[in-house]
Amino acid sequence: MEAFVLIRRNEADIIDLPNPILSGPYNAILTPIAISVCTSDVNTVYGSGSKKPDNLILGHEAVARVLKVGENVRDFTVGDIVVIPSMTPNFHDKDIQDGNFLHAGANFSANTLGRSTPGVFAREFEVADADLNLALLPEGVSIGSGLMCTDMATTGFTGAKRVNFGDTVVVLGIGGVGLMAICGAALRGAGKIIAVGSRGVSIPLAYEYGASEVISYKEDNITEYVLKATNGKGADVVIIAGGNDKSFSDAIDMVRYGVGKVVNLKLFTGDGSMEIPKFSSGRGMSGKSIYMELGEGGRVRMERLLSMVRHKRFIPEKIITHTFEGFENVKQALELMRDKGNTVIKTMILTGW
Incomplete structure (x- = not known):
C-alpha cells in the first residue's frame, strides 16, 4: 500500500x-x-x-x-x-x-x-x-x-478550558491552534481577548472567532502592551499557541499575580530550558499557575x-x-x-x- x-x-x-x-x-x-x-x-x-x-x-x-x-x-x-x-x-x-x-x-x-x-x-x-x-x-x-x-x-479548546467568563485572555500565536484557542475562549465567555500574531490570512479569522484586537509582536512590545491594557494587573489567562523560546517567559511576565494562569500548547523544540523570569514570577511566590497541555x-x-x-x-x-x-x-x-x-x-x- x-x-x-x-x-x-x-x-x-x-x-x-x-x-x-x-x-x-x-x-x-x-x-x-x-x-x-x-x-x-x-x-x-x-x-x-x-x-x-x-x-x-x-x-x-x-x-x-x-x-x-x-x-x-x-x-x-x-x-x-x-x-x-x-x-x-x-x-x-x-x-x-x-x-x-x-x-x-x-x-x-x-x-x-x-x-x-x-x-x-x-x-x-x-x-x-x-x-x-x-x-x-x-x-x-x-x-x-x-x-x-x-x-x-481540541488542542485550542484545551487551552481555553482555564478561561472563566469575563476573563481577559491573551493568545500568543494565530495559527490553527491559536485561532481555535481564541474561539474556545470566546465560547467560554471571555471578556477582552488579545491575539498576538502577524500572519495576514489569520488576522480576519482571529476577529471572526472572537478576538477583541490583534497586535503584532513585530510592532509592539507585547508584554508592555498587555500590562498597559490591563492597568498593570496583567491578563487572567495567557495561552501560548505560537511564538519562540521567549514566549514562555513573556507569558509569565504578562499574567496576573495570585490567580493568573499560563497555558502552554506549543511544542518547544530542541534542548535547553524554558525560562521562568524571577521578577515577574514573584521570585517563585507569585501565585501564578502554569499548565503544560496536549x-x-x-x-x-x-x-x-x-x-x-x-x-x-x-x-x-x-x-x-x-x-x-x-x-x-x-x-x-x-x-x-x-x-x-x-x-x-x-x-x-x-x-x-
Whole structure:
C-alpha cells in the first residue's frame, strides 16, 4: 500500500509498505478520505526529537472510512465515516482511573499516531480501542470541519478550558491552534481577548472567532502592551499557541499575580530550558499557575466538539486555506506547512480513496 513515511531525518516520501493486520479484537482498520499535515509532522521530519522507528508512517489528523473491525468492536461497522482524534488514550491502563488520559502507563502514551506507532498517512491504518477512540462524522458536519476537530479544535479548546467568563485572555500565536484557542475562549465567555500574531490570512479569522484586537509582536512590545491594557494587573489567562523560546517567559511576565494562569500548547523544540523570569514570577511566590497541555483526545471529546459544529457554535473548517486532490500531494502539503507563508494556516488532502 502507499504510505507517507519518515525515511530518515530531513527526508519523507511515499513508499510501498505492507497493509496493516488487525492486531486486536477491540481495534479497527481504516482508510483515510481526508488528512491534514500538522506542524508536529514537520517537526518529526525536520526537527531534533528522539529517534523514530524506521519508515515510520506519519500523520495524526484524519477523517476515514472503516474497513475492518475486531470481533469485540460494538459501535462501528464497515463503511462508517469516522473522525479519529489525534490523541488516542490507552484506556486499558489503570492510570486512566486517575484521570491521566494522555500519559496513562507511559509518558505521552496517547500521543503515538505518527510519532512512535504508524500514523494515518497511508492507504490503510489501525486504531486501537475503536469504540473508545473513533467518533462518527455526524450528518451536517463537513469533512473539513471534522478534520479540524481532530487536533486543531481540541488542542485550542484545551487551552481555553482555564478561561472563566469575563476573563481577559491573551493568545500568543494565530495559527490553527491559536485561532481555535481564541474561539474556545470566546465560547467560554471571555471578556477582552488579545491575539498576538502577524500572519495576514489569520488576522480576519482571529476577529471572526472572537478576538477583541490583534497586535503584532513585530510592532509592539507585547508584554508592555498587555500590562498597559490591563492597568498593570496583567491578563487572567495567557495561552501560548505560537511564538519562540521567549514566549514562555513573556507569558509569565504578562499574567496576573495570585490567580493568573499560563497555558502552554506549543511544542518547544530542541534542548535547553524554558525560562521562568524571577521578577515577574514573584521570585517563585507569585501565585501564578502554569499548565503544560496536549490536546484532549478520545471518542467523547470528539463527539462533543462535533456536536458544537453540528449546532453551529463554530465552524473550524474556515482555518483550511489549501485543499489538495489526491494522496500524492501530501509531500507538497508538508513543505507548505514547513514554509508557513503569509497565506497558509492549514491544509486538507482529499485522498480519493
